[in-house]
Amino acid sequence: MKRAKAALAALLMLATPAAMASPAQAEDIPAFDFADCPDLPDRADPRFWTCNVIIVNGGKFVLGKFDQVINKQMKITYATGLDPDTRKQVTVFGRLRAERMTVRKGIFGDPILTAVYAEPQYAGSFDVVPGPIWKMALKVRIINPVLGHNCRLGSDRNPLRLNLILGTTNPPPPNTPISGVKPVLVSTNPPIQKATIVDNAFAVPGAESCGLGLGLLNAVVNSQAGTPAAAGRNTAIFQQYGSFKKYTDIVP
């Protein structure tokens, strides 16, 4: 009982501003690897494909009342290519790797029972379309022993649908427009760019499978996190570095 109360107390702290670890240092250029580059589709010509890696190491994620500074790296690997016969672009997702971020440290100094973590996860679709717009389906795993292993905001069936851009957004109220930052090359060999992509017009679904995997605590999580949260009440700001490799340098 005492354990559950402590965990619940931790959950009740979810909505308070997180006094979190400081964001990554400004010019701390991460190391890139291309291990997650996806295989090319059958008959694809490698000259028309690149493998792209984005490492998000700063920014914020506002999901309802859940205001999270991004203080852990997220690595997104994807391939873009062109069918030279049809002029159609094809995007193939590789992998999202994200470390759990501390939403709220253990209120009693306990790093396990009363701490709450958030972990972004890929939710089944990713595309890059002219604009450019990075269209990404995400879900966010909320981690705490009482919540169980599958507590999430969003799911593959009902994800957060982000449309991240370099330009200026046009969100519904109460959000106001925000702007990304166009890429700046910080290295030419290897090619590495620094940029910020944003979206504050997306909705956040409610919690699922929180509490013994049966959803017994969905309402508690939703109450504290302010979810489901309609478009206009959520924000994603991804400060990132990006690098790429041509598939002619990958495919033997």
Added chain:
Amino acid sequence: MKSVARVSAPLAAAAVALILLPGTAVAAESTPVIRAGTATAAAYSGKIQALSFGEVYFSGNAPFIGLVDTTCQYAQLRGGVNSNGTGGYVNYVQIDNNGSGGACPNNQGGTTTITTVNTNGSGTIYYDDDHANNRDTFLKLPGNQPGVKIKAVIEMPAVTTEPQTCYYGLTADTPTLEIDLYNPDNPNRPDPTLAQAQGSAQGQQFYLMPTETNDVYCPEAAAAFANVVVKGESVPNSGTYNQKLYATKAP
């Protein structure tokens, strides 16, 4: 024409392909006779012009953002050929948005300016005994022709404030390119309402030149899509391209 997969050619090479009429195919190539207008007309050797109709597209994949698709409204290529398909060359290429040098819009919010730096490419036209792609003849362009160089300055203001300068050509590893050519009475020619010889590039590829300094966002390869009307000169060296052309198989 249906492009040959994994075949590349620079723009000028594609231009050579578009202006040279008959040819012999890889698997079923024969020597052609290029003629002045009909299947029984006299042989024609001389200058040739290929002039686009409809839109001309150049498509490539850039890092991070994917498709960079440029649409031009005008392409003109000039060169010459012998009546047996040999000696094909191109010595003039113009690609822009209006015939007067305007930059072509692209799908990344900017424009692409295409400039011919060198046009010193060559190829051979063959008659296709098998009529692949319903063609009559085709132009074969070998790779590794360093005398061909096309400069493209690509603006992508939504992505970067720096225009991207890219050089494309026939590089050392460029495979042989084929472009389909059609007689004026071929029902499968690109525009059956035009009773003129026609050529078609559908995905002809040309590669970034590693010997040049290219910017980071330059697509490594670009595919060209264009349909052209092909004509000769009724009066040699007149500069007036009004001669209908026709290709037959050499006896």
